[in-house]
Amino acid sequence: MDDTTAIIVAGTPGVGKSTISSMLLTELGCNNVVEPSEVAVREGLGRPDPERPGTLIIDEEGLLRAVASRLMGPCTLIPTHYPSLFLDWEEFNVNVPFVLLLRLNPLVLEERLMSRGWQRRKVLENVMAEALGSVAEELLDYSDMTVEVDTTWLSPEEVLERSLGALSEWRVGITIDWLSDDRVAEAVAAWGRELDLYYDRVNYGG
Incomplete structure (x- = not known):
């Protein structure tokens, strides 16, 4: 792995990682965006999860090396909801100057994912992940x-402006607590009860 800078844009699916990563290309003078989920599918690095339809079990080591091989100087943006997968790999970590963590109010996220036609169970799992701070916890x-940015009710342009402002002032730290x-x-609580029904159907053949 060379000295190409890798910038991780982290967040739950649906918060706008891909959009902001594309917008940051010009602003940060980067050359490309590498989507780990797309790389996993293209390279056949995942197998279906029998307990979670529509979800892949990823070959993590294979994905790490596949993403690393696609980095281009001077910098590459990597939008992902598994930031620790890359940060915990020392060989990769040394090339990451910062992480941009995008957050979105779970109630707004639910509406956004439903409007995309996602399966209800997948929507529930992702809004629960955002509400409980699953991605944020990986970054503790x-x-x-x-750099954590609340994107709720902001346009992509406003998210970009807020992200660049936070970076320029180096406002780091993880503070958002949706459960407050x-x-x-x-x-x-309601989503949890609804998810239990889905899990019961899988476990007991309902």
Whole structure:
């Protein structure tokens, strides 16, 4: 792996990682965007998860090396919802100057994913992940290099402006707690009950 800078844009599926990564290309003078999920499919690095239809079990080592081989100087953007997969690999980590973590209110995320025609179970799993801070939790050990941006109700242009402003002032750290919002906390309880029904059908053949 050469000295190409790798910039990770992290967040739950649906928060706008790919859009912002594309917009950051020009702003940061980068050459390309590498989508790990697309690389996994193209290279056949995943196999179907029998317990979660529509989900792949990824060959993580194979994916790491496949993504690393696609880095182009001076920098490459990597939008992913598994940032620790790359950051925990020391050979990759040394080339990452910062992580941009995009957050989105789970109630808004639910509407966005439903409008895309996603299966209800997949929507529930992703809004729960955002509400509980699953991606953010992966970055706790890297909070001193993580810039967190709340994208709720912002246009892509506004998200870009806020991200660049936070980077220029080096406002790092992970602080967003969606569960402090009573509406989100109530929704999480309801989503959890709904998910239990899906899991029961799988486990008991319903």
